[in-house]
Amino acid sequence: MNTTDGLERKLREQLLLARRVEGDRLMLADDVLGAALDGSRPLNPNERAALALSPLTMRRLRQLTIDRAAPAWTGSAGMLRAASGSGPLGELATDDGHWALHFLPQGASWQVILKLAADAPFAPQLMRDQPMLRVVDGAGAIILQGQLDADGECENAWPFGTAPAPHFQQAGAAFAVQPVKADRR
Numbered sequence: 001m002n003t004t005d006g007l008e009r010k011l012r013e014q015l016l017l018a019r020r021v022e023g024d025r026l027m028l029a030d031d032v033l034g035a036a037l038d039g040s041r042p043l044n045p046n047e048r049a050a051l052a053l054s055p056l057t058m059r060r061l062r063q064l065t066i067d068r069a070a071p072a073w074t075g076s077a078g079m080l081r082a083a084s085g086s087g088p089l090g091e092l093a094t095d096d097g098h099w100a101l102h103f104l105p106q107g108a109s110w111q112v113i114l115k116l117a118a119d120a121p122f123a124p125q126l127m128r129d130q131p132m133l134r135v136v137d138g139a140g141a142i143i144l145q146g147q148l149d150a151d152g153e154c155e156n157a158w159p160f161g162t163a164p165a166p167h168f169q170q171a172g173a174a175f176a177v178q179p180v181k182a183d184r185r
Contacts, residue, residue, distance in 0.1 A: 001121035008073070009098050017044065018055075018139060019055045020054075020055060021053070021054065021055055024055060024056045024057075025054070025056060026052055026053045026054070026056055026057050026060055027050035027051065027053070027054040027056075027057045028043075028047055028050060028051060028060075029062075030056050030060070030064065031094075032047065033057075033060065033061050033064050035139060037061075037062075037064060037065060037068060041137060055172070058095040067125060071124035072122070072125075072151075073098075073120075073125075073126065073179070074179070075176055075177060075178040075179065076094035076095070076096050076098055076099050076143065076176065076177045077094060077095060077174065077175070077176045077177075078092055078093055078094040078095050078099070078101075078173075078174070078175050078176070078177075079095070079157070079173055079174050079175075080092065080165070080168040080169065080173040080174070088103070088105070088163065088165065089103050089163070089164040089165040089168070090102065090103060092168070092175060094177060096133060098116065098120035098122075099114060099115065099116060099117065099120075099177045100114075100115045100121075101113070101114055101115075101135065101143075101175065102115060103158070103164045106158075110157070110158035110163065110164060111155060111156075111157060111158065111159055112135075112143060112144055112155065112156055112157075112158050112164070113131065113153055113154070113155040114135055114144060114148075114153065114154045114155070114177065115152060115153050116148060118152065123152065126148060126149065127152060130148065130181070131147070131179050131182035132146070132147055132179070133145065133146065133154060133177060133178065133179060133180065134145065134177075134178050134179075134180050135173035135175060135176070135177050135178075136175065137167065137168060137172070137174070137175050137177050138168070138171045138172025138173060138174035138175065139172055141159075141160075141171065143156075143158075143161070143175065144156040144159070145160065145180065152181065154167065
């Protein structure tokens with residue numbers, strides 16, 4: 001494809017997506033658009049016509065295409081920083097900045113909260129798909145496991161007898177947030 005063809009295609013796309021139609025609404029469900037994108041079910045003639053007549057549906061198809069092109073999240077890791085060593089530990093963040101662990105005192109124990117950053121590139125997909133997540137320390141012990149709530153958080157009681165700071169120091173000063181793989185037996 002030469003530069004002129006690419007420019008024409010881009011201009012046509014922008015014109016189609018910018019078009020507004022009075023009373024427009026989503027004409028096709030996400031599962032229908034998704035099946036068309038992955039090739040498992042092509043759009044029938046009526047669905048193609050609905051797509052062509054609805055700029056809103058066309059924009060939704062484009063967004064689904066963009067979402068599918070985003071790299072899949074496979075996990076994030078973080079470390080206890082030297083500055084975290086003095087006093088009670090309040091928060092740890094992953095090295096990529098997409099996750100934070102918050103530690104709240106609860107009487108003689110602690111509550112641990114995993115928080116997903118809203119601007120993480122994979123946040124929309126994780127919020128939509130609701131996969132099971134796990135946080136492990138540097139020694140592989142599970143700190144918490146669960147699914148994100150509507151606020152992008154998952155919380156649990158601190159599962160260890162020691163406070164978070166000394167625990168992480170004893171467990172390699174590292175942690176990881178991971179998707180839980182389905183057991184395939």
